[in-house]
Amino acid sequence: MLNEGVIVALSTASNRAALHVIRLSGQGCFEMVDKVFVGRKISDIKSNALVYGKICSQNEDIDEVVLSVFKAPHSFTKEDVVEISCHGSPLISQKIIDIMIELGAKPALAGEFTQRAYLNGRFDLAQAEAVADLINAESEQARKIALSQLKGGVSNQIEMIREKLLEFLSLLELELDFGEEDVEFANREQLLERIDSAESYIVKLINSFGSGNAIKKGIPLVIAGKPNAGKSTLLNCLLNEERAIVSDIAGTTRDTIEESFMFNDLLFRLIDTAGIRHDAESVIEQMGIERTLQKIEKAEIVLYMVDAQHIDDSTDEIKAIEKYHDKIIWVLNKSDLLSSEKKIPENDWVRISAKKGEIESLLNRLKELCNTKYLSNDITISNTRHLSALKESLISIQKAKESLKQGLSGEIVVFELKSALEHLGSITGKITNDEVLGSIFSKFCIGK
Ligand SMILES: Nc1nc2c(ncn2[C@@H]2O[C@H](COP(=O)(O)OP(=O)(O)OP(=O)(O)O)[C@@H](O)[C@H]2O)c(=O)[nH]1
Ligand SMILES: [Mg+2]
Incomplete structure (x- = not known):
């Protein structure tokens, strides 16, 4: 028992x-x-x-x-x-x-x-889960998020949304009770406003998961670029150890190398990739670009690296990945070899020399990007259980909204609202069962 x-x-x-x-x-x-x-x-x-x-x-x-x-x-x-x-x-x-x-x-x-x-x-349950996150926190930022959740950050937000929906629900139920008399207690416009606001809070929480989860698990930071650009040299420089083999033979790194890297109070999963080979055959070239794109797609941040002397050869790739600009830091390596006459594009390239350890400008840019991306004071969720419950409740809320707009029976709206409330309630443990509890607490360590 x-x-x-x-x-x-x-x-x-x-x-x-x-x-x-x-x-x-x-x-x-x-x-x-x-x-x-x-x-x-x-x-x-x-x-x-x-x-x-x-x-x-x-x-x-x-x-x-x-x-x-x-x-x-x-x-x-x-x-x-x-x-x-x-x-x-x-x-x-x-x-x-x-x-x-x-x-x-x-x-x-x-x-x-x-x-x-x-x-x-x-x-509540979300706070209990934060206890485990706090114990497992591997970086200063992960600790801060867990602590804010432990103090009730996420729970208060969920309760606030639940209250909005509960008021809404009670108005509709009242109306249903007087159904025969065909009265409309709740102004439809105001109801829609209320549901819109609940929806936007939920969407905001859902959107915070990407960064919250990355902070908790380690932010995937991919170093991409052509063979010989100096990717492995940069990896070693960031880690301050000779982790990856470096040579002037193009294609030295064959398999992805992944290491933990702590910077700016954040834990990164630093990933050195095999250089994308540009073959004479355009099909293969295309495949190379595709592979770069896939890696970039999955990454939270990309250090896209080009040998400063060969920047003109990378035009195709740069074009292909430009749409990911928000998460790319454009890195011009081997700036020590750059002659003063060489023309360099005006835009945001940071110039470094990985070999000489001159990477200050890159670190500054990385810090700027992290500060905007990960160091906000907004409430952040980082738990997959919370994410799925929020997504489920969003679906119900959107259905309720649609029914309301189409003037469908209040019963349908009530049904969807109740379902949304149930999903939200499962986050804080207002609504739960032994199976869910068992699976949550079994992930803790013994003695906690
Ligand atoms: N002069 C100079 N040489 C560099 C710099 N960074 C790297 N190199 C040299 O460039 C060559 C390739 O470096 P790597 O780090 O192996 O390049 P990579 O991008 O990992 O190459 P692949 O693994 O083949 O894709 C090595 O000979 C490095 O010493 C730099 O900043 N300046
Ligand atoms: Mg390499």
């Missing part, structure tokens, strides 16, 4: 460390720990406190410990909670856990503490 009894788990990593923290939650955990704790009687403690003492079982001292005692409801789970900080030996912490299990505690399932916190109303 969920949410009942005392659960126990190691909340810190299990390898050797200065300390390990074992967490117990649930009614009766104080009495349970009291049986083996030599120090103050914790069931008598009035407020949240730290207590020093030792764990002793069957007349044998196990370890000196500090207990953090949290009285319900002033704890993470809103239940009585004890955290036992012992010496960080896997042997000691396991022994203490075993003792607690012998005394009647159950080993906690993955995410069970957070699940209890959710079930006890500590926060």
Whole structure:
């Protein structure tokens, strides 16, 4: 049975460390720990406190410990909670856990503490999911997004949209109740305005997923361009290590190389691609361009690189990818070899020398692009479950809107609105089921 009894788990990593923290939650955990704790009687403690003492079982001292005692409801789970900080030996912490299990505690399932916190109303489901995101955050920006979601950023937005729709729904239902008398309580124009506004909020949230998800998982940053342009040299320069093989033989990089790269508080998945070969045969050339296009399509940001001495040979490709201009940084490499007479296009090219490590202008441009693309203060979603629920609710809202416009029966509109509300409610957990909860919390680590 969920949410009942005392659960126990190691909340810190299990390898050797200065300390390990074992967490117990649930009614009766104080009495349970009291049986083996030599120090103050914790069931008598009035407020949240730290207590020093030792764990002793069957007349044998196990370890000196500090207990953090949290009285319900002033704890993470809103239940009585004890955290036992012992010496960080896997042997000691396991022994203490075993003792607690012998005394009647159950080993906690993955995410069970957070699940209890959710079930006890500590926060809603979207916030509970943010706890896992916060733990898994790999960059400063990912941490910020998770924290804002934990504080209720997404939840408040969803609630605001739900309220708009609920008011709308109640007006329509009232009308339906008086159906026989053919009254119209709700002004159709105003209803449409209201639904339009709900729709635009949902669309905005849906659109935020692209950047939110990229920030969470690592932003795909593709280095594309012709063989020998210096793509691998740039990769090495950005990573500050000789990761990719560099040579003056065109076609050195055969397979895509992918590495993590941290910059401007963001995590990137830096991808060095095989240069696009331009063969004499135009069909093959076309294929090359197609491949570049595919890579560019999938990327969030593209560093399109050209050897400054051969910029004139890249006209076709540049034309083909110009429509992706918003996510391309045009990079003119080998500027150290450029003679002063060489004419360079006026537009946005950043000039670098990857070989000499002169890439400041590129980094500045990348920073500018990231600041506009990823560092907004808008509410951002980053969870695929939220995305699909929002998409489903959008479909229903659009159907409701269409029915309203066509003057169809209020019942149809009501049906679609209820469906939209259900989908929105599933995000914050207003409407949910055990299966969904199981799948969400099983992704957490044990002890959280
Ligand atoms: N002078 C000069 N040479 C460079 C610069 N960047 C790269 N090179 C040289 O250009 C050659 C090709 O560099 P790579 O980094 O292997 O080029 P690539 O684009 O990865 O080539 P492929 O893997 O074949 O597609 C090497 O000999 C590099 O040393 C630069 O800024 N200045
Ligand atoms: Mg290469």
